[in-house]
Amino acid sequence: MTVRVLILPGLFNSGAEHWQSHWEQRYSGLHRVKQENWETPACTDWVNNLQKKISKSERPVVLVGHSLACALIARWAQEYPAQAKRVRGALLVAPSDTEASSYPAGTTGFTPMPLNALPFDAITVASTNDPYVSRERATAFSEAWGSELVWLENAGHINAEGGVGAWPEGIELLFKLTGDPQFKHS
Known part of the structure; x- marks a missing residue:
């Protein structure tokens, strides 16, 4: 059974040049979770919205979160074990x-x-020069979550401004979680 991949942007959503948007355009079966408030979100609203999306899925789910959505995923898992x-x-x-x-x-x-x-497999990807998280805190988050930690050198906030583009290396990480051959680069 294939999985349902949910794309979870962070604060302000992910623009057209963001890797999450590139992935949605290139790969079938990826679904962006649209939040009602991208600028001044309330965690409760985002958690409830994610819960609705996951509960509606008939297939196992893989979550792809960026930035604030990482906190969202961890909070959701805590509230809905x-x-x-x-x-x-x-x-x-x-x-x-x-x-x-x-x-x-x-x-x-x-x-x-x-x-x-x-309570599920996770891979945390952090940049050595992210303005929104220190190396120490990214490491602490990954350790607490029990996730594998992958470092990118000088990739900023791992978005369009960080120059990652469509981020094919990220697709390889997604393949590790899904096993879906459409995400396997040759």
């Missing part, structure tokens, strides 16, 4: 430290950062 069994894995890219002074104002309920172990 029974539903978390439906998740095969999560790709947690550029987790933002919502407790850091560098984090943009306007979000509600995303602190403290959830640090419970995730």
Whole structure:
């Protein structure tokens, strides 16, 4: 049985040049979770929306989160442990430290950062020069979540501004979680 891949953008959504958008255009079966409020989100609303999407899926789910969506995934797994069994894995890219002074104002309920172990396989991808998370905090998040940690050198916030483009290396990581041959680069 194939999995359902849910794309979870962070604060302000992911624009046309973001790797999440590139992936949606290139690969079938990826579904962006649309939130009602991208600029000043409330964690409760985002968690409830994610819960609805996962509960509607007839297939196992793989979550692909960027930035604030990493905190969303960890919070959702903490609040819905029974539903978390439906998740095969999560790709947690550029987790933002919502407790850091560098984090943009306007979000509600995303602190403290959830640090419970995730009940599914996960890969955290962090950049050595991300303005929204220190190397130490990214490492601490990955360890707490029980995820594999992959470092990218000088990729900023691992978005369009960081120059990752369609990010084929990320697709390889997604393949590790899904086993779906459409994500296997030759």
